[in-house]
Amino acid sequence: MVDSIEKLIQYSQSLRKPNIRDEIVTQIYQTTRSICQDSVIYPKTETNRSEKLDQILTSPIWGFPIMFAMLGVVIYLTIWGANVPSEALANLFGIGENYLTAAFQALGAPSWLHGLLVLGLYRGTSWVVSVMLPPMAIFFPMFALLENFGYLPRVAFNMDRLFKSSGAHGKQALTMAMGFGCNAAAIISTRIIESPRERMLAILTNNFVPCNGRWPTLILLASLFMAAGFATGVQSIVTTLVVMGIVLLGIMVTLLVSWILSKTALKGIPTRYTLELPPYRQPKFLNTIFRATVDKSLFVLKRAIIVAAPAGLITWILANIMIGEQSILQHITLFLDPFGKALGLDGFILMAFILGLPANEIVMPILLMGYLATGAMTEVDNMVELKKIFVDHGWTWLTALNMMLFSLLHYPCGTTIFTIYKETKSVKWTILSAVIPTAIAITVTFITAHVVRGLGLV
């Protein structure tokens, strides 16, 4: 006998079955559809075109392949298009450096000042500009074009099922996509997720997609070490595939970590939401490209230079102040070296990641400056010489792979961590947002290094 509200609730629970809400919503949608089909006449306009496009772009069969293809095309164009201007910029800065050196000599400046300003500050900054500007100037406008075209909500639509089955919110696909640009901005964008539990999931896992500070590192290492053995024509394609593999790995880790968290610390079932798929629009090409270049590329570049310039200085100082027989930098790297080796990396790489905490953009320049400050001062004009520096320091493809993995999975940059604190107002979750990725990065690189070495592949 159902004679109390508790019994009624209990009884209804026994009648429940999974997905009943989905069935209800589907029935509501089908009813509106049938009503509107009878009574509304649409002109042959964009609504129709949008619907037809959506049938392909969000179809269960074609949705994912098209998404991967788009990602591949964007990465490929970035890599392929950035090669030439990158080298040209590097050459230009090399020439500038010669003039600067000549000027310092003519003025009779002391060699420490030349070292500090030219070899430290100037070289570090020019490196960041020549490696980062071209890919960003290509990547951001393409991303902005896809966004303005209306494709990003479709990505969220496609990914919804994956996120839902990992216990997260479908909108996390959107915040994840933002993360490809900048993780700190993406953390702020998680405000679109209402439920605190799902928002926390999105915040904690956002770091697993590479931001613009890490794209150049991934692209550079992939093209230097993974695509080296291939013919010139296919090198860009191989690089693209490797970078895509890293991105997909990042997405898989995102889903896996979301799933584990939603089964443990952040238990709960995903809430439902309405995702508006706005009609596709033809983006205003020139406007979009201009805005993306000016707003994003230059903004990010400015930040990179502001952080990179002092970091270049600090690295140079650390590398040139001697304690006993060795520089401070050497002491640090020697100390970190055993741990680095265990992860298939080395002491320099770990030091670069630690000093690179303020911004991921400067990890590579710091690493290079660290290597250069201890060895002969080679100028880095082209990719062959660049690779030689790495190989001279005992790099193999495993080192490159593990550095890519570590870069993908390690703690977020200082700005992002600060943003996480501002958004969550919780010290505990902020610390976890750095500890979880770092633990994963260490575990994954450790296992990779030992498996590869154990199989005798390097």
Add this chain to the structure above:
Amino acid sequence: MRHYRIALAGNPNTGKSTLFNELTGLRQHTGNWPGKTVLHAEGSFSYQGNSYTLIDLPGTYSLFSNSADEEVARDYIIFEKPDATIVVLDATSLERNMNLALQVLEMTEQVIICINLMDEARKIGIQIDEKKIASRLGVPVIKMAARNGEGIDLLLKTLHQLVTGKISPQPLTIQYSKEIEEKIDELIPHIQNLIGNSYPTRWIALRLLDGDESFVQLLKEKYSKGKLQFNPIRFPSKHAN
């Protein structure tokens, strides 16, 4: 002279606030819903000797408990039982908007549908047969362009007829799968037994079935405080006759 409370529901960006301002003019005040950080706007107007209070519910895409906004809107319609609910739809994306209307129709039959932004829809060339929609939904449907004042008079006239009982809507009942319908039929007598017919029993049965935790919790609370049994019966139940 009688006094009526009217709720205004709709998706975001449908011109709901324009209609609210058009009807109430300067006679409105805003605040927060009790205990929620959701804006509460209320205004008043009179028509043909009766006075009306218009409550602007938060703009939502649905009335499931996905957010504080949706809970506020849902709770108002279910527990405060306005004398009528006006659902504002965007004529340029009617199909997406109508989902909300169907959800409101499951909660109350005192509904008027306003298809707003007709001026924009006409500009794009969208043609809407509101009589057909009205016959399917079983409630009055009015085409309007609130910002030009188009359709306001008809809305007021229809509202008057609805609250004074000159129109009695026969709202569409959405038919679910046989399995769900059987479960609804099993639950309804028990719900009626506990809280009578003053609340939409079919809608409550659906929420109990789809496990809407926030609503179930609220129902429990209200019931144990005795609020459900003693409420004046204002809701004419679909199962009453």
